[in-house]
Amino acid sequence: MVFVYPAVQALWISLHEWNGFQENMVYIGLGNYERMLGDATVWSSLQNTLLITVVGGAAIFLLVFFFSASLQRRIPGKKFFRALLFFPVILPGVGVGLIWQFIFNNNWGPLSLGLNAAGLGFLDRTWLSPENIVSSLTVAIVWTYVGYYLIIVLAGIEKIPSTFFEAARMDGASEWRIFRSVTIPMVWDVLMVAITLWVISALKIFDLIIATTYPSPPRGSFTLTVFVWERAVGMYTPVFQLGYATALGVVLLILVIVGVAVIRAVSRRDVLEY
Amino acid sequence: MYEIAEKTSRRNRRKVASTRWDRGNTPYFVLLCLWAALTIAIFLWVIGNSLKSNQEIFGNSWGFPADPFGTGVENYLNAWNISNMGGYFLNSLGVTAAAVIFTVGFSAPAAYALSRIPFLGSRPVFYYFVAGMGLPFQLILVPLYVLFVDLNLVDSVVGLVVAFTAVSIPFTVLLLTGFFRSLPTELEEAAAIDGTSEFGIFFRIMMPVATPGLFTAAIFNFVVIWQEYLLTALLITSDENRTLPVGLMSMRQSLQYSSDWAAMFAGMVIVVVPSFIIFVALSNRIMGGLTMGTGK
Numbered sequence: 376m377v378f379v380y381p382a383v384q385a386l387w388i389s390l391h392e393w394n395g396f397q398e399n400m401v402y403i404g405l406g407n408y409e410r411m412l413g414d415a416t417v418w419s420s421l422q423n424t425l426l427i428t429v430v431g432g433a434a435i436f437l438l439v440f441f442f443s444a445s446l447q448r449r450i451p452g453k454k455f456f457r458a459l460l461f462f463p464v465i466l467p468g469v470g471v472g473l474i475w476q477f478i479f480n481n482n483w484g485p486l487s488l489g490l491n492a493a494g495l496g497f498l499d500r501t502w503l504s505p506e507n508i509v510s511s512l513t514v515a516i517v518w519t520y521v522g523y524y525l526i527i528v529l530a531g532i533e534k535i536p537s538t539f540f541e542a543a544r545m546d547g548a549s550e551w552r553i554f555r556s557v558t559i560p561m562v563w564d565v566l567m568v569a570i571t572l573w574v575i576s577a578l579k580i581f582d583l584i585i586a587t588t589y590p591s592p593p594r595g596s597f598t599l600t601v602f603v604w605e606r607a608v609g610m611y612t613p614v615f616q617l618g619y620a621t622a623l624g625v626v627l628l629i630l631v632i633v634g635v636a637v638i639r640a641v642s643r644r645d646v647l648e649y
Numbered sequence: 650m651y652e653i654a655e656k657t658s659r660r661n662r663r664k665v666a667s668t669r670w671d672r673g674n675t676p677y678f679v680l681l682c683l684w685a686a687l688t689i690a691i692f693l694w695v696i697g698n699s700l701k702s703n704q705e706i707f708g709n710s711w712g713f714p715a716d717p718f719g720t721g722v723e724n725y726l727n728a729w730n731i732s733n734m735g736g737y738f739l740n741s742l743g744v745t746a747a748a749v750i751f752t753v754g755f756s757a758p759a760a761y762a763l764s765r766i767p768f769l770g771s772r773p774v775f776y777y778f779v780a781g782m783g784l785p786f787q788l789i790l791v792p793l794y795v796l797f798v799d800l801n802l803v804d805s806v807v808g809l810v811v812a813f814t815a816v817s818i819p820f821t822v823l824l825l826t827g828f829f830r831s832l833p834t835e836l837e838e839a840a841a842i843d844g845t846s847e848f849g850i851f852f853r854i855m856m857p858v859a860t861p862g863l864f865t866a867a868i869f870n871f872v873v874i875w876q877e878y879l880l881t882a883l884l885i886t887s888d889e890n891r892t893l894p895v896g897l898m899s900m901r902q903s904l905q906y907s908s909d910w911a912a913m914f915a916g917m918v919i920v921v922v923p924s925f926i927i928f929v930a931l932s933n934r935i936m937g938g939l940t941m942g943t944g945k
Contacts, residue, residue, distance in 0.1 A: 478691065
């Protein structure tokens with residue numbers, strides 16, 4: 376009840392203009408959606424959201440491949456590395472976001488200080504300036520969430536019978552070849568679940584972004600989640616365009632559905648039984 | 650004699666195998682260590698700054714704190730009392746504990762029914778719970794708020810518990826359905842033959858067997874609810890009802906007046922420490938909970 380009723384209601388509200396105080400909402404049909412087409416913030420926030428999802432996702436899964444290949448090898452301290460990689464996932468996003476905000480601080484943050492101290496001052500940027508903020512955010516997001524997907528993929532790898540690896544090794548396959556031709560096909564299903572989960576949650580990231588970019592990201596750096604919040608509640612001054620905010624929420628839902636559908640279509644393969 | 654020789658040779662072989670360092674491992678190991686060092690450095694930096702005075706943070710961001718004990722205690726007391734992290738902490742603890750108990754309490758019977766009792770529409774109901782997971786909160790932000798205004802649950806701790814319980818149930822049901830499916834049915838059949846009622850089977854037979862799974866689900870929900878921000882920021886308006894994440898943000902907000910950065914770092918440590926303790930004690934269960942729902 377808590378989901379379907381509000382979700383259906385949300386679709387209805389998105390067809391109205393409403394500030395929450397009026398007794399009656401004003402029906403404007405698809406007016407909110409028409410307004411989006413001409414709203415530059417919608418397009419930039421769509422772009423930022425997709426950028427974080429695609430670029431951040433690529434970075435995360437490259438790291439997941441690398442780390443899972445590493446943790447398959449005979450290396451000391453595997454459990455420690457696994458736990459440490461995973462740890463940021465369980466921290467409150469606001470805490471992680473504030474930590475990154477301070478890391479990115481230009482006056483006394485360790486990143487800028489470190490670069491200057493190492494004689495690499497020319498690499499120093501205003502990390503949270505409008506043109507850099509989305510990239511900086513992506514770095515923070517990748518660092519925070521990579522452990523979650525690593526754990527899922529690792530659990531999938533652990534289920535593969537070791538005889539497959541032994542057989543491949545007998546046949547003289549290189550580590551890379553084993554990874555590409557044995558590990559990846561065998562964890563394909565789990566990998567797709569992990570990617571689906573990433574897309575769903577990447578589109579919804581909010582607290583980390585809000586905290587990292589405090590007091591507020593510049594308009595051009597909004598993601599959809601931030602934009603919905605800003606239109607509904609207002610960043611620090613009330614806005615209360617509830618109909619418009621809900622319509623943006625509908626767009627977010629459509630993105631989730633399209634994202635999941637695309638992954639399902641692309642990932643369809645014959646099921647490997649083992 | 651022969652046996653002993655074989656044993657020692659086997660032991661030697663194993664020893665050789667475990668100490669042999671494959672040179673191909675080195676780049677992997679080095680990169681893992683770099684990543685680990687980065688993560689540890691970040692946390693050490695935050696903890697270090699929480700023990701410094703404000704002047705030290707700006708002037709000596711890298712060095713060791715000059716008087717870690719004196720300034721440290723002061724910072725943590727400031728964060729705990731003046732910035733009210735203590736109050737937020739208690740709110741978080743109470744709300745999270747209550748929501749976890751209700752979530753698992755409601756989810757367990759539902760999951761058991763879905764996994765065991767075949768009834769018309771159990772498949773759609775299952776997918777309904779799955780769909781609930783994909784739904785962005787942002788979509789239901791406004792309707793949920795309106796609903797909570799109607800129910801008179803805005804800005805109340807009780808309302809927050811209701812909201813958390815409601816949003817946590819879908820994933821928990823999914824998690825526990827998979828878990829109940831993995832339990833053998835023989836126990837229930839035996840109990841049923843002995844004349845135990847459905848409720849008796851559930852409470853007297855299944856619950857004790859399912860305790861590890863329920864515990865994992867509870868821990869997992871605790872971690873998720875503990876860090877929740879969006880719903881709390883939406884539903885809570887007064888300071889005395891805030892939970893830790895929202896409280897931390899309001900502390901950041903007041904920083905421009907107080908400019909007590911050292912206390913801010915102490916506040917961040919206060920937010921991180923409970924998660925850290927839970928993680929160290931129960932990391933296997935948490936990671937297990939994550940994969941319990943996603944595996945086959």
